[in-house]
Amino acid sequence: MSKVIETARAALEERLGDGFDGSVKFEIAGEGALIIDQDGVREGSGEADCTLSADAETFEAILDGELNPTTAFMSGKLSVDGDMGTAMRLGSLLG
Numbered sequence: 128m129s130k131v132i133e134t135a136r137a138a139l140e141e142r143l144g145d146g147f148d149g150s151v152k153f154e155i156a157g158e159g160a161l162i163i164d165q166d167g168v169r170e171g172s173g174e175a176d177c178t179l180s181a182d183a184e185t186f187e188a189i190l191d192g193e194l195n196p197t198t199a200f201m202s203g204k205l206s207v208d209g210d211m212g213t214a215m216r217l218g219s220l221l222g
Contacts, residue, residue: 131158131183132170138190139168142220149213150175156182163217177209177217189221196221 132155143163150164152175160172181189185204188194196218199205207214 129158131155131187132161135186135190136161136168136170139163143168147217147220149177149210149216151213151217152178153186154178154180155186156180158183175209177207177211177213179214179217180206180208 135153135155139161146165146167147163148165150162152172153161153163154172155161159170162169162171162173162175164175181199181204185194185199189196189199189205194204196205196214200207200214200218
């Protein structure tokens, strides 16, 4: 597991607590992927309601609170594929 993925997993677990109502896959370019769902946060790729894709720098800025997820999306730094409502719910928890 890459250091970026491990750090992200730990940060997301801290923020989301017992899990998330829905399923989201975060694809971090050059690093791997995380799945967030009702079971928590784990490394891996699989089916999800929504897939968010960004580079490691953008993803870290979102987790650090330096970049709002909506701003990242509107500026093209974060792409969303799938259920936009699920992405917005997660964004409100992260933003």
